[in-house]
Amino acid sequence: MKPIHVSRRDVRRFLLDTQSLLHSGEDTEASRSVLESTLRMIRQLECVQLDPIASVERNQHLVLAARIPGYEPPMLNELLSQGELFEYWANAACTIPMEDYPIFEATRNRFRSRTQAELDKLEPAACNVLERLHREGELPSRDFRSTERVHGGWDNKFPKTKATSQALNLLQDIGKIRVVRRQGSERFFDLTARTIPPELLKNAESIDEAQSNEALLEKYLRAYRVFDAGDARFGWQKLSVAERRAAIMKRVDSGKVIPLEIEGVRQNYFILATDLDQLREHKRGEQVFSPNEAPIRFLPPLDNLLWRRERLVDLFDFTYKWEVYTPKAKRHYGYYAMPILAGDRLIGRIDPGLDRKNRRLHIRLLQLEPDVEVTVYLRKNIRQALEAFAAFHQAIDVIIERTDPRCLSPL
Template identity: 30%
Template sequence: MPTSDRHELTKDEARRIIVRAQLLDAERPGDVVEVAEQLGAVKIDPTSVIAPCEHTVLWSRIGYAYEPGQLKDVTERDRLLFEFDGAFRPIGLLPLMLPAMRRWPHRASTAEWLEANGAFRQDVLDRLRGEGPLLAKDIPDTARVSRPPDGWSGANQVPTMLDFLSRQGLVAVAGREGRNRRWDLAERVYPADLPDLEFDEAESLLNERRLGATGLARQKSPWTPVGQAGVPAVIEGSTATWRVDPEALAALAEEDDGGRVAFLNPYDGLLFDRPRLREIFDFEYVLEQFKPKAQRRYGFFAHPILFGDRFVGMLDARLDAAARLLRVDAVHEFFPFDDDEREIVGAEIAELARWLGVEVAEA
């Protein structure tokens, strides 16, 4: 039940808070670093039906001014972002993450594998120290104990060891050659003068950053863990207790700018918390990438269409690089668009094609 110490929000207000926190309102951010600082993570995924996830996430926020080379520059040259656990993150988050990294691993099976492969672990560190940065393929697999292939990793144990060492803060991604990561010792990639925080302080600060990036989260959400960050809130129609970012709450007093249209990559962070999508946006999102073709309703990798603070449809489109075309197979409308809505969505499709440097071809 709502009480005096909980902020009461309408669903409209909740959506506005979330959309603003994700930088999808009408006021676009200026650059890659600004996006990463606010979102906390820019997901990396190689699926490239239109463009890889990291690039469409940034384009959907920044717009036409975003160029893919900017991400490489701020990560590899300027070191303002770093790559960790499948995402680009702002370097300011690293001190908040290091205390947890020093406690990793948590699973006994992982700790046992690392202990059994102590010599292999040292081989990898020694080779990086002497020859790094290196691609995984350039490092010999000297593992004594192997983990079986799991669908994500193969028989070669080097990628697994590098991943585990990165989670311990000992190695880091120094850059990329295409989609392949170049690895080096973390001490040569990460800044040397980072503040040293205690675990509890770092976790509290991380919770605040997570809440700032999402705007609003269930207090006990496994999808968006925020602990006691922010202030409690209740939302019309929901019996749960939520946590809301105080700055986002204060911004509700500002005039609503009306929003804009955005096409969201299926791995966009706004889509991650499926229960919140369902409860706040009335949007039951299902990624159809892994469904048999006959069971797909909207397409293999259709992009949800956000119009203002509501999901209005799905864009089923693909880049045909050879023909220099953005092939729009369908724009699925959850409810029939009026003429203005259809024109605005069409203009955003044209803008997407212009950013890709191709023409639009509609089915």
């Protein structure tokens, strides 16, 4: 199949449209509650990445708030406790629609093979977890205590993780237990066998490895929408570059995937054939508002749009690095720098921090790209966006500590 010739602008707008980031926000009709819209959005995005860092609200809530007017953090936990979602590994730790539970069986099997030796060493703690959950029902993570320390995923030289905590993590990885609800950041666990709908458990047991991997790869393609073989996370499986290319070309040959030739971009990108009409609509569509007129959104570091950093450079001419793990002295944009989306352009970053006690939103740095013209309209839109961001966090004041360029201050 010959590549479709398309401009960067058209692909960029198509991608933003599929991510529900191009227009004013999710259409919450009178017949659809914000809670229903939240579940619908997660299904559209395929999954939303979870992260415990709370410089402001956590990543998963910022992803949804950027797309759904009226979204509030308790809504995600409500959907989890209702059994509409489950938490597992996709792009990383993610919240995922419950109906997708069976297709992750191959992933669970990979964890079972890889972690069995470690689980054998943790047998007393693991058995204790399973026995207590069987006997008592759902329990919070704090109820499992241990003086024994083992090497956890984030430990370096010395073991710092409680044996029970590591047992909880591994038992979740292999599918024995799962998070059934959250209270703040605390996880509540229960047995998978009695908390997953029986039909989904049956489907998980009957699906073979090839079917599971294929379905997972298809889910990845729907999540990314504009994809390439260079992504190490391709298919959410550990595939070699050759395997990634083969998976794409198989779909190109069958007509399920269409290659793109994007003006000014060397990388070979692809879309699903089912998305071609939507892409063509943007080729014929109206010009987007200029950054000065467009509504502003702040995207969290692990937003779905930002998963593929190289794609940001190719389509948005925007370089982004999450500097949370960068030593403070070497940071350019800040601990929790969030890209600023204006219309179909990424125009800069904010580095926010929330003083919860005093209900103040601190913007440690507000930075715009060098080619962005600072106008009265842009200043007004940024200020309105910051006020809305503060209101979402129940902050009563916004303090901007530093701006780049300086002419942004005072905002």
